[in-house]
Amino acid sequence: MKNKLSILLRAGVFTLAAVFAFAFTQPKPQQGPFVYDPLTDTFTDVSGVNYQCNMAFEEICVYLEPNLESETIPGRFEEL
Amino acid sequence: MGKSSYIIWQSIAYLLAFVFLYTGISKVYDFEGTRQAMHNQVFPNSVANFLLYFIIITELVLGMMLLFKPTQVVGIYGVFVMMMLFTLYVALVYFRIFDRVPCSCGGILSSIGWGEHLVLNLFLLGIAWIGVWRRGKGISY
Numbered sequence: 001m002k003n004k005l006s007i008l009l010r011a012g013v014f015t016l017a018a019v020f021a022f023a024f025t026q027p028k029p030q031q032g033p034f035v036y037d038p039l040t041d042t043f044t045d046v047s048g049v050n051y052q053c054n055m056a057f058e059e060i061c062v063y064l065e066p067n068l069e070s071e072t073i074p075g076r077f078e079e080l
Numbered sequence: 081m082g083k084s085s086y087i088i089w090q091s092i093a094y095l096l097a098f099v100f101l102y103t104g105i106s107k108v109y110d111f112e113g114t115r116q117a118m119h120n121q122v123f124p125n126s127v128a129n130f131l132l133y134f135i136i137i138t139e140l141v142l143g144m145m146l147l148f149k150p151t152q153v154v155g156i157y158g159v160f161v162m163m164m165l166f167t168l169y170v171a172l173v174y175f176r177i178f179d180r181v182p183c184s185c186g187g188i189l190s191s192i193g194w195g196e197h198l199v200l201n202l203f204l205l206g207i208a209w210i211g212v213w214r215r216g217k218g219i220s221y
Contacts, residue, residue: 018101021105027111
């Protein structure tokens with residue numbers, strides 16, 4: 001009886017943890033690329049948008065790969 | 081061992097098991113979000129890649145260890161060490177030791193700030209410390 005209770009308790013803790021994890025987590029789908037605006041410190045998802053980055057010393061846009069591993073590319077965001 | 085001591089010990093083990101399994105499973109469920117959050121932290125990308133898998137595996141393993149009596153003692157020590165490291169990192173971020181403040185982790189904790197995260201971590205560290213202390217007094221199953 002004590003053994004069964006112990007097993008039920010363990011299974012209950014594991015199940016509860018899994019239920020809470022699935023209930024309170026919203027998976028983030030892979031997105032990007034992103035355009036970073038340093039003035040507002042925000043990222044804008046530009047996936048599906050054709051754009052180019054032109055070098056312009058008075059305007060700066062920063063391009064990052066979604067995996068955040070590439071070097072940032074300075075330039076100006078222009079929608080084509 | 082008295083019944084009340086046994087209940088306290090098991091409660092501590094199961095509570096910490098719940099926390100670690102919850103965070104581990106939520107990290108796996110939102111792996112992409114976890115990966116991005118890890119890369120957004122203040123350490124280099126190479127360290128982030130290593131920690132991404134290390135933390136998830138460690139959380140799940142320690143969580144499972146705390147559920148079974150033969151491994152509960154080792155599990156509680158492991159949880160205590162991990163909580164110390166997590167709390168130290170959160171404290172360093174909160175007190176602006178690093179040059180920037182990155183975003184928080186996933187799950188329900190993504191809705192709380194670094195200050196609240198620090199308080200929660202200190203609470204859990206205290207729980208883990210009680211578990212280690214009681215083990216040191218020879219109180220276990």
